[in-house]
Amino acid sequence: MVIVGGGFGGLKAAAHLAREKVRVTLLDRHNYHLFQPLLYQVATAGLSPADIASPLRSVLRKAKNVRVLLEEATSIDPARRVVHLNSGEVSYDALILAAGARHAYFGHPEWESVAPGLKTLEDALEIRRRVLLAFERAETTAEESERRTLLTFVVVGGGPTGVELAGAIAEIAHRTIARDFRRVDPSESRIVLLEGGPRLLASFPERLAARARADLERMGVEVHIGAVATRITPEAVFVGEERIATRTVLWAAGMAGSPLAKSLGAPLDRAGRVIVKPDLSIPEHPEVFVIGDLASFTQDGVVLAGVAQVAMQQGVAAAENALGLLDGRPTKTFHYLDLGTMATIGRASAVAVLGPGGRIQLAGYMAWLSWVFLHVVMLINFRSRVLVMVEWIWAYVTFGRGARLITGAWKVEPPAGEGGTK
Amino acid sequence: MVIVGGGFGGLKAAAHLAREKVRVTLLDRHNYHLFQPLLYQVATAGLSPADIASPLRSVLRKAKNVRVLLEEATSIDPARRVVHLNSGEVSYDALILAAGARHAYFGHPEWESVAPGLKTLEDALEIRRRVLLAFERAETTAEESERRTLLTFVVVGGGPTGVELAGAIAEIAHRTIARDFRRVDPSESRIVLLEGGPRLLASFPERLAARARADLERMGVEVHIGAVATRITPEAVFVGEERIATRTVLWAAGMAGSPLAKSLGAPLDRAGRVIVKPDLSIPEHPEVFVIGDLASFTQDGVVLAGVAQVAMQQGVAAAENALGLLDGRPTKTFHYLDLGTMATIGRASAVAVLGPGGRIQLAGYMAWLSWVFLHVVMLINFRSRVLVMVEWIWAYVTFGRGARLITGAWKVEPPAGEGGTK
Numbered sequence: 001m002v003i004v005g006g007g008f009g010g011l012k013a014a015a016h017l018a019r020e021k022v023r024v025t026l027l028d029r030h031n032y033h034l035f036q037p038l039l040y041q042v043a044t045a046g047l048s049p050a051d052i053a054s055p056l057r058s059v060l061r062k063a064k065n066v067r068v069l070l071e072e073a074t075s076i077d078p079a080r081r082v083v084h085l086n087s088g089e090v091s092y093d094a095l096i097l098a099a100g101a102r103h104a105y106f107g108h109p110e111w112e113s114v115a116p117g118l119k120t121l122e123d124a125l126e127i128r129r130r131v132l133l134a135f136e137r138a139e140t141t142a143e144e145s146e147r148r149t150l151l152t153f154v155v156v157g158g159g160p161t162g163v164e165l166a167g168a169i170a171e172i173a174h175r176t177i178a179r180d181f182r183r184v185d186p187s188e189s190r191i192v193l194l195e196g197g198p199r200l201l202a203s204f205p206e207r208l209a210a211r212a213r214a215d216l217e218r219m220g221v222e223v224h225i226g227a228v229a230t231r232i233t234p235e236a237v238f239v240g241e242e243r244i245a246t247r248t249v250l251w252a253a254g255m256a257g258s259p260l261a262k263s264l265g266a267p268l269d270r271a272g273r274v275i276v277k278p279d280l281s282i283p284e285h286p287e288v289f290v291i292g293d294l295a296s297f298t299q300d301g302v303v304l305a306g307v308a309q310v311a312m313q314q315g316v317a318a319a320e321n322a323l324g325l326l327d328g329r330p331t332k333t334f335h336y337l338d339l340g341t342m343a344t345i346g347r348a349s350a351v352a353v354l355g356p357g358g359r360i361q362l363a364g365y366m367a368w369l370s371w372v373f374l375h376v377v378m379l380i381n382f383r384s385r386v387l388v389m390v391e392w393i394w395a396y397v398t399f400g401r402g403a404r405l406i407t408g409a410w411k412v413e414p415p416a417g418e419g420g421t422k
Numbered sequence: 423m424v425i426v427g428g429g430f431g432g433l434k435a436a437a438h439l440a441r442e443k444v445r446v447t448l449l450d451r452h453n454y455h456l457f458q459p460l461l462y463q464v465a466t467a468g469l470s471p472a473d474i475a476s477p478l479r480s481v482l483r484k485a486k487n488v489r490v491l492l493e494e495a496t497s498i499d500p501a502r503r504v505v506h507l508n509s510g511e512v513s514y515d516a517l518i519l520a521a522g523a524r525h526a527y528f529g530h531p532e533w534e535s536v537a538p539g540l541k542t543l544e545d546a547l548e549i550r551r552r553v554l555l556a557f558e559r560a561e562t563t564a565e566e567s568e569r570r571t572l573l574t575f576v577v578v579g580g581g582p583t584g585v586e587l588a589g590a591i592a593e594i595a596h597r598t599i600a601r602d603f604r605r606v607d608p609s610e611s612r613i614v615l616l617e618g619g620p621r622l623l624a625s626f627p628e629r630l631a632a633r634a635r636a637d638l639e640r641m642g643v644e645v646h647i648g649a650v651a652t653r654i655t656p657e658a659v660f661v662g663e664e665r666i667a668t669r670t671v672l673w674a675a676g677m678a679g680s681p682l683a684k685s686l687g688a689p690l691d692r693a694g695r696v697i698v699k700p701d702l703s704i705p706e707h708p709e710v711f712v713i714g715d716l717a718s719f720t721q722d723g724v725v726l727a728g729v730a731q732v733a734m735q736q737g738v739a740a741a742e743n744a745l746g747l748l749d750g751r752p753t754k755t756f757h758y759l760d761l762g763t764m765a766t767i768g769r770a771s772a773v774a775v776l777g778p779g780g781r782i783q784l785a786g787y788m789a790w791l792s793w794v795f796l797h798v799v800m801l802i803n804f805r806s807r808v809l810v811m812v813e814w815i816w817a818y819v820t821f822g823r824g825a826r827l828i829t830g831a832w833k834v835e836p837p838a839g840e841g842g843t844k
């Protein structure tokens with residue numbers, strides 16, 4: 001059996017198959033499982049990459065029947081039952097495809113270089129670099145209009161990721177940075193959150209969405225509703241006629257299924273996700289299961305959201321169905337049990353819908369405490385838990401950010417600024 | 423007053439000038455101070471970059487007379503008393519140049535792409551990527567000779583950095599990796615340490631160097647003495663006629679002063695370091711002080727080594743002398759007080775020379791404990807201390823490595839292996 005992708009869905013499936021009488025190969029193009037719900041904290045300098053990433057081999061150390069391969073799948077050939085890799089191929093009797101999604105730019109691929117999205121660790125480090133660099137450049141620039149442009153941050157998309165990014169940047173701008181810079185006046189910073197739809201957090205109850213908006217505005221975020229970005233350039237974001245001058249645009253709107261989906265020959269929805277059957281398999285190929293962000297599964301008239309809980313439950317279901325198929329048993333219909341959903345806005349502020357049927361709705365401090373508690377518990381191993389707790393307690397007490405490094409491509413010349421010694 | 427470089431020397435000088443009646447500008451091309459003695463731990467997946475890097479602005483938050491600029495100095499014009507930047511220039515009345523050094527390849531610059539050195543965080547992440555990727559590739563390759571080549575690691579240079587790298591890779595190969603991989607047999611791994619001179623750790627007493635060699639060999643490192651790398655290719659390292667097939671070569675031999683030194687017009691030594699006068703200034707320009715790795719300072723007939731202690735003591739002395747100069751007082755001769763030096767070899771193993779005059783010589787467990795204690799104390803802020811302690815205790819108990827991520831350039835295509843969800 002082959003699993004493509006070591007995210008929440010694929011990893012859960014692999015773990016579920018541990019010690020079963022089946023040989024499993026898990027392919028991923030990274031050597032780690034990423035705890036994606038906290039990725040925005042890496043992007044906003046709160047956590048280090050290693051805090052939210054665990055080597056897949058370590059996680060699956062005891063699953064002796066599971067082989068982990070660091071390989072990139074390039075396409076699937078369902079007729080021959082093989083996964084093509086960058087080098088070579090792997091054949092399968094049953095396949096669980098959990099290859100995820102990437103951000104999409106609504107027909108404007110040229111926006112990607114100006115407005116990076118947030119799906120991978122590399123994305124997060126790039127966003128961190130841009131945000132921190134904007135403050136540094138604002139500190140050195142003499143011209144006032146340029147400084148204001150540098151201190152304007154635009155987040156496109158008012159879903160959970162957009163809300164989390166906007167809130168975190170507002171905290172950096174108004175709290176963390178305030179003490180360390182000499183010239184930049186934090187009150188000059190402007191954080192704009194653009195949402196094309198009628199309200200933030202469309203998947204949350206209206207009352208909580210309104211609360212999230214109020215909390216964001218209290219933190220100094222300008223929330224623009226019904227505001228669709230019509231043009232994005234390195235100098236500005238345009239919303240119709242309105243021009244917002246900025247050097248830092250972050251993309252948190254829209255996503256598209258992995259291009260692997262196309263090679264299946266199965267029907268896709270508009271976002272490029274595979275429309276799966278009730279047992280998560282695809283038409284004509286009962287041995288191919290698609291789960292997580294790449295699957296389009298309709299329950300009670302609604303397509304399930306691309307969240308970790310959905311992926312994990314589908315991972316277990318797909319693993320069970322794949323096992324059953326190989327044993328000649330009939331597969332079972334997947335049913336998602338909604339245990340709740342939450343989004344954090346900032347320090348001591350979040351919204352949460354908990355319990356089956358969304359019976360408990362929380363906002364503010366209690367929601368934030370539940371968010372902290374659940375995310376720490378969910379983090380995959382003890383070490384990450386301790387590290388994240390240390391970072392968070394430190395950040396809570398000091399308003400600081402622990403990982404304020406600008407790394408990467410901005411300059412790789414011989415050293416000018418490193419009096420560092422050994 | 424201008425300080426170029428926020429390493430140990432430059433940062434110490436800036437901190438010493440805090441609250442003095444002088445306006446100080448600290449230039450660095452990174453926004454953080456790097457705790458370089460632990461850089462090899464980032465390179466070997468033991469620590470995260472943010473664990474050993476602190477934003478310069480935060481460190482100098484309370485030094486209200488110090489301005490931090492994220493800028494790259496491109497040259498110095500001592501006649502006009504200006505530092506040229508990538509954009510613009512800064513003028514000074516007194517200059518402290520602490521721009522450090524970079525590894526040098528003894529006239530073979532083409533070796534750099536094959537054999538990365540270890541000076542910056544980017545270097546460390548590149549080495550981490552190569553080492554971890556070699557194990558991953560060894561796991562997937564079917565051919566035995568290729569697997570042996572992938573599992574051969576060559577470290578060039580038997581100084582402290584080379585010893586630390588070789589020891590850490592041996593631990594990864596024989597301990598950490600052993601449990602997680604299915605096909606790779608840790609006993610197949612070969613770690614070769616090449617030293618061109620007559621013994622390891624030339625700056626240490628002979629007895630400790632011999633002990634370090636014995637400890638490394640016990641850990642499975644092949645130590646080759648008097649072995650000069652004569653050719654390095656992507657497939658092998660040549661030592662005269664001997665060919666060592668390998669895909670991973672790390673460079674820990676030789677260094678050269680920052681190219682900034684040339685623009686001073688002062689005499690340089692063979693390694694491109696500025697030969698400074700007894701008060702750390704340069705001939706003809708009493709207002710220019712050079713410290714740290716970039717300075718060549720002879721005391722008792724020996725050129726001081728490029729270590730943090732030297733840089734920090736020189737930072738204080740240069741700051742004092744610069745202040746004195748501006749006040750019309752005579753400058754003072756610098757004298758280095760050697761408080762000791764240490765190198766770690768691996769788990770519970772190190773060598774240390776402590777106390778003035780090197781009275782105390784330690785090896786093994788006690789040396790390692792002193793090393794751990796001193797490095798934790800020296801780490802620049804509380805947060806790093808706690809994080810590093812957590813990582814180290816975890817690593818000590820589990821033999822694990824906390825930051826085993828392969829990030830960076832190996833693939834940036836649309837996702838194939840990310841079933842991660844939000």
